[in-house]
Structures are given as C-alpha cells and as structure tokens.
Amino acid sequence: xxxxxxxxxxxxxxxxxxxxxxxxxxxxxxxxxxxxxxxxxxxxxxxxxxxxxxxxxxxxxxxxxxxxxxxxxxxxxxxxxxxxxxxxxxxxxxxxxxxxxxxxxxxxxxxxxxxxxxxxxxxxxxxxxxxxxxxxxxxxxxxxxxxxxxxxxxxxxxxxxxxxxxxxxxxxxxxxxxxxxxxxxxxxxxxxxxxxxxxxxxxxxxxxxxxxxxxxxxxxxxxxxxxxxxxxxxxxxxxxxxxxxxxxxxxxxxxxxxxxxxxxxxxxxxxxxxxxxxxxxxxxxxxxxxxxxxxxxxxxxxxxxxxxxxxxxxxxxxxxxxxxxxxxxxxxxxxxxxxxxxxxxxxxxxxxxxxxxxxxxxxxxxxxxxxxxxxxxxxxxxxxxxxxxxxxxxxxxxxxxxxxxxxxxxxxxxxxxxxxxxxxxxxxxxxxxxxxxxxxxxxxxxxxxxxxxxxxxxxxxxxxxxxxxxxxxxxxxxxxxxxxxxxxxxxx
Amino acid sequence: xxxxxxxxxxxxxxxxxxxxxxxxxxxxxxxxxxxxxxxxxxxxxxxxxxxxxxxxxxxxxxxxxxxxxxxxxxxxxxxxxxxxxxxxxxxxxxxxxxxxxxxxxxxxxxxxxxxxxxxxxxxxxxxxxxxxxxxxxxxxxxxxxxxxxxxxxxxxxxxxxxxxxxxxxxxxxxxxxxxxxxxxxxxxxxxxxxxxxxxxxxxxxxxxxxxxxxxxxxxxxxxxxxxxxxxxxxxxxxxxxxxxxxxxxxxxx
Numbered sequence: 077x078x079x080x081x082x083x084x085x086x087x088x089x090x091x092x093x094x095x096x097x098x099x100x101x102x103x104x105x106x107x108x109x110x111x112x113x114x115x116x117x118x119x120x121x122x123x124x125x126x127x128x129x130x131x132x133x134x135x136x137x138x139x140x141x142x143x144x145x146x147x148x149x150x151x152x153x154x155x156x157x158x159x160x161x162x163x164x165x166x167x168x169x170x171x172x173x174x175x176x177x178x179x180x181x182x183x184x185x186x187x188x189x190x191x192x193x194x195x196x197x198x199x200x201x202x203x204x205x206x207x208x209x210x211x212x213x214x215x216x217x218x219x220x221x222x223x224x225x226x227x228x229x230x231x232x233x234x235x236x237x238x239x240x241x242x243x244x245x246x247x248x249x250x251x252x253x254x255x256x257x258x259x260x261x262x263x264x265x266x267x268x269x270x271x272x273x274x275x276x277x278x279x280x281x282x283x284x285x286x287x288x289x290x291x292x293x294x295x296x297x298x299x300x301x302x303x304x305x306x307x308x309x310x311x312x313x314x315x316x317x318x319x320x321x322x323x324x325x326x327x328x329x330x331x332x333x334x335x336x337x338x339x340x341x342x343x344x345x346x347x348x349x350x351x352x353x354x355x356x357x358x359x360x361x362x363x364x365x366x367x368x369x370x371x372x373x374x375x376x377x378x379x380x381x382x383x384x385x386x387x388x389x390x391x392x393x394x395x396x397x398x399x400x401x402x403x404x405x406x407x408x409x410x411x412x413x414x415x416x417x418x419x420x421x422x423x424x425x426x427x428x429x430x431x432x433x434x435x436x437x438x439x440x441x442x443x444x445x446x447x448x449x450x451x452x453x454x455x456x457x458x459x460x461x462x463x464x465x466x467x468x469x470x471x472x473x474x475x476x477x478x479x480x481x482x483x484x485x486x487x488x489x490x491x492x493x494x495x496x497x498x499x500x501x502x503x504x505x506x507x508x509x510x511x512x513x514x515x516x517x518x519x520x521x522x523x524x525x526x527x528x529x530x531x532x533x534x535x536x537x538x539x540x541x542x543x544x545x546x547x548x549x550x551x552x553x554x555x556x557x558x559x560x561x562x563x564x565x566x567x568x
Numbered sequence: 569x570x571x572x573x574x575x576x577x578x579x580x581x582x583x584x585x586x587x588x589x590x591x592x593x594x595x596x597x598x599x600x601x602x603x604x605x606x607x608x609x610x611x612x613x614x615x616x617x618x619x620x621x622x623x624x625x626x627x628x629x630x631x632x633x634x635x636x637x638x639x640x641x642x643x644x645x646x647x648x649x650x651x652x653x654x655x656x657x658x659x660x661x662x663x664x665x666x667x668x669x670x671x672x673x674x675x676x677x678x679x680x681x682x683x684x685x686x687x688x689x690x691x692x693x694x695x696x697x698x699x700x701x702x703x704x705x706x707x708x709x710x711x712x713x714x715x716x717x718x719x720x721x722x723x724x725x726x727x728x729x730x731x732x733x734x735x736x737x738x739x740x741x742x743x744x745x746x747x748x749x750x751x752x753x754x755x756x757x758x759x760x761x762x763x764x765x766x767x768x769x770x771x772x773x774x775x776x777x778x779x780x781x782x783x784x785x786x787x788x789x790x791x792x793x794x795x796x797x798x799x800x801x802x803x804x805x806x807x808x809x810x811x812x813x814x815x816x817x818x819x820x821x
Binding site for chain 2: 514523542
C-alpha cells in the first residue's frame with residue numbers, strides 16, 4: 077500500500093483524459109521469480125489428499141475437506157449476481173502453490189527467502205520496518221502459505237494466538253475443530269464449499285477472555301503464481317470480553333488470464349467481545365478491455381454468538397475484475413451489534429456486486445450499514461444487502477444508507493436492498509442516493525485554485541468520509557491515497 | 569488590469585455574448601446590470617473559465633496575459649475569483665480544508681511557501697469575522713446544509729481568504745435579506761483597495777446603495793449598450809431598461 081505513494085507524480089498532470097483513467101497502470105503488477113512447488117491443474121480427491129498430506133494434516137481435517145468436496149460436486153455456480161464473466165473451468169486451475177522452503181519453514185524473518193522479503197518491500201510492507209516502527213503484526217500469506225509471522229512474542233505474552241491456520245491445526249486442534257466451519261458451513265455456498273475442500277492457508281486468531289489485543293493485527297495477501305487460485309481461510313475468535321482489530325490488505329501481479337480468489341473468513345464473537353475487521357483490497361483489476369484480473373468471490377461472515385457482542389466490517393474495495401462478497405453478521409446474542417462500512421470503486425471494466433447481510437435473531441440487536449459505491453469508466457457497481465429480522469428479535473433496529481457516485485456517463489450503479497421482517501417491533505431506516513460528480517462541483521473547486529485532479533480526489537474522499545472514519549488511523553490515510561491513485565485522470 | 573475586446577461567446581450553439589468591450593482598471597468597482605437573459609452571468613462565467621461556454625471570437629487579457637488560454641485554476645492563481653450565484657455543496661469536504669488547498673496551490677504557483685495548518689487557521693479566523701461567519705462553519709462540509717444567506721457569506725469569506733486581484737460577484741445580492749445584504753456588503757467594502765478590481769453583476773440598484781460603484785454598465789442582448797457612473801444605476805431603477813435599448817437602436821439606425 078505504501079508503494080502507491082510513488083504514483084503521486086501524475087497527480088497534477090493536467091492533460092489526463094478520462095479514457096486514460098481506464099489505462100491507469102497497476103502499480104503492484106510485478107512477478108516474483110521464486111521456485112514454487114506447484115500442483116498441476118485439476119481437482120479431484122487425490123489433489124485434496126495431496127494438499128492435506130503436504131500440510132501434514134490430521135485425519136479429521138482430510139475428511140472434512142473430502143466431505144466439502146463431495147458436496148461441492150453436487151452444487152452449481154451461482155449466477156444471481158449483477159456481474160458478467162466467462163465460465164470458470166475449475167479443472168484448469170492449480171490448487172496448490174507454495175514457495176519451496178528448505179526445511180520445515182522459516183522460524184524467523186531471517187530465514188525467509190530474501191526474494192520474498194523483497195516482494196513485500198516492493199509492496200510497501202517491509203516486515204522488519206513494520207515490526208520495529210508500525211507496531212503492526214503481519215501474517216503474510218504468499219500464494220497460500222504463510223511465510224512469516226511477526227510479533228509472536230509480544231502477542232504470546234498477552235495470550236493472543238495469531239498464526240497461520242495450518243499451524244493452528246497442529247498446535248490448537250481443539251479450537252480449530254470447535255470453530256472452523258461453525259460460521260460458514262462447508263456446504264454454505266459453491267465457493268465456500270470449494271474453499272473448504274482446497275484451502276491451503278490463512279490466518280488464525282484467538283483472543284482469550286477479557287484480553288484486549290495489544291496491537292492491530294494485519295495480514296497481507298498476494299497472489300503470485302500463474303493459474304493458481306488463492307483459497308485462504310481466516311478464523312478469528314474473540315472470547316468473552318475480548319477485543320481485536322484486524323486488517324487485511326490484498327494485491328496480485330498483473331497477468332492476462334483471470335485468477336480466482338475464493339476465500340472464507342469466519343469471525344466468532346462471544347459475550348461482550350468486539351471484533352473490528354478492515355479490508356483494503358487492491359487485487360489486479362484487469363486492463364482497460366477487461367482482460368485479466370482477479371475474480372474475488374469471497375464468503376465473509378461473523379457470528380455474534382454472545383450477548384452484547386459487536387462486529388464491524390469495514391472494506392475499501394478498489395481492485396479485482398469481479399468482486400462478489402457480502403461480509404455478514406449473524407446477530408444471535410441479545411443486544412449484539414453488527415456494522416458494515418464499505419467503499420467500492422469500479423473503473424475500466426471492473427464489476428462489483430457487494431453488500432452485506434444482517435441477520436437479527438437476538439433481542440434489541442442493532443445493525444448499521446453504510447455503503448458507498450463509486451463507478452467510473454465502464455465500471456459497474458451493485459449494492460446487494462439483506463436485513464432479516466427474526467421472530468424472536470424484539471426491538472431490533474437497522475439503519476441502512478447506500479450512496480452511489482458516478483464519474484462520467486458510461487458506468488452504472490444499482491441497488492438491491494432486501495428486507496425480511498418477522499417481528500413487528502423492528503425499526504428500519506433506509507436511505508439511498510445516487511449522484512454524479514457535478515461539473516459545477518469541479519468548477520467550484522477549480523475557481524478556488526484547486527486543480528481538476530485534486531478536486532476529484534477531494535470530492536470522492538469527502539463522499540467516502542463516513543467509511544474512512546471507521547478505518548484504523550494509519551489505514552485511513554492509506555485508503556485516501558489509494559483512492560487518489562485509483563482516480564487519477566478520472567475526469568477530463 | 570482586465571481588458572475584454574470584441575468578446576463573442578455561445579452556450580450550446582446559441583450566441584449569448586455578441587461583442588463585449590470592457591476595460592477594468594486596478595482598484596475600480598464596476599457594476600454590470602441588465603435584464604434577465606442579457607448575458608451577465610455568462611460574462612462572469614467566461615472570465616472565470618467555466619466549461620460549456622464557447623468563446624467564438626474576441627479576447628480577454630489580464631495583466632497582459634491571455635486569460636482564455638488558462639484553466640480555471642490557473643486563472644485563480646493569477647488572482648481571478650468568482651463568487652457564485654449558486655454556491656455549490658460538496659458533502660464531506662471540510663470548508664477550511666478546501667480553502668487551504670486553494671490558497672496553498674496559489675502560493676505554490678507564485679513561488680511562496682505553503683501555509684501550515686496553524687498559520688492558516690489564524691488567517692481564516694480573522695477573515696471569518698469580516699463577514700460575521702460563525703466559526704462552526706469553518707469545519708463543516710463546503711456549503712453543506714448552509715442557508716442561502718450563509719452560502720453567500722461563505723463566498724465573501726472565501727474571497728477574503730484568497731485575496732484576489734479581480735473579484736467577480738455574480739448576483740451576490742440575490743436571495744439575501746436586508747441584514748445579510750448589509751453584512752455581505754460590509755465584507756466587500758472592507759476588501760476594497762487600490763489594487764483590487766471588483767465586478768458586480770446584479771439586477772438591482774439595492775446592492776449599489778451599500779457598495780458604491782465607480783462605473784455602471786448596462787448589458788442587454790449580449791452587448792454593453794450604455795456605460796456611466798453610479799447615477800446611471802439610479803436612472804435604471806427609475807426607468808427600467810427599455811429606454812436604453814431604444815436609445816441604442818436609434819444610435820445604430
């Protein structure tokens with residue numbers, strides 16, 4: 077993300093035309109040349125057995141995977157989203173790619189392949205520097221296998237577990253077995269089932285009772301090898317009265333073919349626990365003709381299992397050719413709270429169908445949805461949200477606000493709000509707006525001496541403010557920068 | 569000094585300005601009056617550089633530079649300021665933040681050091697007093713939820729902060745009650761000086777009671793038909809515009 081700062085050189089170029097916005101160079105599009113241990117394309121039970129064996133998994137997990145796979149075979153790909161893409165050949169994808177490690181894997185940063193570290197540095201996340209300066213613990217996932225985890229010591233002192241999920245399977249099998257799949261069952265949907273069958277790594281977090289995690293936890297995902305899908309799986313458990321703030325950032329190198337990213341994220345919040353989950357997603361979006369780019373088909377769900385539990389999802393989605401994700405909250409505990417704050421930007425031929433589901437089951441449960449969609453070029457945006465008030469959810473409240481901002485006249489924004497209310501005591505509010513960046517707004521700023529480019533950034537960032545305010549401080553600044561970079565030349 | 573020569577301009581293919589000639593010296597206050605649809609607002613928008621106004625002939629030079637070749641922000645850096653007839657709302661963008669970006673872009677252009685947040689806040693607080701703008705407006709979104717009068721006061725406040733050498737006030741008096749008009753006029757009068765030229769576009773003599781012009785021009789049908797001093801405005805108030813047109817037609821015949 078820091079690397080995006082380099083691109084500010086163009087920020088004041090007065091000659092950028094709208095069509096050049098479509099050609100906006102993907103700044104993180106470099107490929108790391110690392111010897112990778114990659115399976116040939118194709119998916120069958122043997123491939124799953126191979127993945128499981130590679131990772132020295134216990135029998136129960138292999139069976140869990142196989143069960144998911146057998147269920148997946150009976151399912152069909154969903155087509156209800158407002159997106160268009162060529163059918164995916166699931167047999168043409170390689171389901172495992174790990175950087176070749178010398179032994180059992182690195183024990184510390186010093187043992188990490190220097191080229192990998194270099195890659196992270198190009199991405200602007202020098203692990204060492206982060207370790208020392210930023211106070212951010214990073215669990216970096218590189219083509220499906222965690223290669224470095226920092227700050228383990230400090231976290232361990234607090235009793236916090238933050239490690240690759242493959243490690244958690246070995247070290248904390250009882251926690252993994254108890255919670256994995258309990259929020260997103262293996263049979264939940266097509267992509268979640270696929271992920272359950274073939275997931276290769278991801279992050280695991282456990283915050284013990286009454287502990288406030290002493291730092292922001294952060295994971296950086298990057299898809300590197302050609303034709304590999306990235307199927308990571310994240311599981312975060314906040315025990316009673318615990319608090320954690322977690323950030324994931326994502327990038328992928330530039331390639332002509334589409335790459336599939338089908339992740340599953342499960343959050344469990346027990347009584348009085350609070351989880352804040354923030355995403356800054358900058359996967360390769362494809363080129364101006366819609367060639368290449370990541371298919372980002374992700375299932376994210378939180379279970380507020382305890383009373384007074386609270387989960388906030390905040391997402392800034394600027395990348396991917398296609399985004400299909402609905403971070404959701406099951407508000408099971410009484411007085412539990414779910415929040416969803418989203419900024420999604422689509423340009424060129426990007427398509428995003430994103431939103432949330434708030435399932436109110438407990439009494440006096442509260443949810444807030446603030447969704448900001450920005451479309452430019454030929455970008456397509458859809459907000460799709462479900463607010464469901466169950467029979468037993470007395471005095472539930474929901475507030476939904478979805479705003480769309482259009483830049484130019486070849487893009488589109490759509491809103492699909494679904495509401496199901498089974499308890500008459502519910503209070504529901506819904507607000508929606510669609511606006512265009514007005515010529516008059518631009519001219520107003522320009523007549524005060526602000527260049528058109530800066531004016532667009534200013535207006536868009538103003539539009540996103542409610543959401544950026546929800547991001548952890550240091551990432552709010554990054555989000556601002558990311559929007560600026562993504563918007564260069566948006567209006568001519 | 570601003571010099572407009574034989575200026576023709578069209579909007580959506582329709583000619584609105586049909587040969588404007590006007591020279592405005594340093595420190596002068598000019599009032600441009602005229603009936604609806606005469607081209608008054610078009611003239612100020614063309615000078616400030618709004619999109620959608622096509623200049624088909626003529627020239628506008630400012631301090632010897634070709635204003636028409638510049639982008640709107642470049643004109644602002646050269647000292648041009650337009651107080652909008654309908655100030656624009658920009659939700660979520662802090663009023664002071666926008667203004668600071670404008671001021672610093674101009675300073676940068678002039679090779680001056682950019683103001684830091686502390687210095688800028690001091691400047692802004694002093695200028696806000698000038699138009700009796702409550703400090704709470706400084707941190708609100710640009711014109712977001714402002715009343716009509718507050719928006720106009722905000723325009724003059726911005727003018728005070730940006731310190732233009734040429735200020736175009738486009739119907740700044742419209743929609744103001746008498747108290748707001750007095751406050752806005754006080755603000756403008758406080759900004760009068762020997763270097764700063766001010767062009768007021770207005771329908772009504774009322775504004776000129778508060779801000780006394782050096783020159784008054786009648787704009788009708790895209791041309792300046794008559795120019796005079798402040799007495800011309802009083803005559804217009806009494807007799808309307810038609811006699812000016814008749815006089816012009818007779819002169820042409």
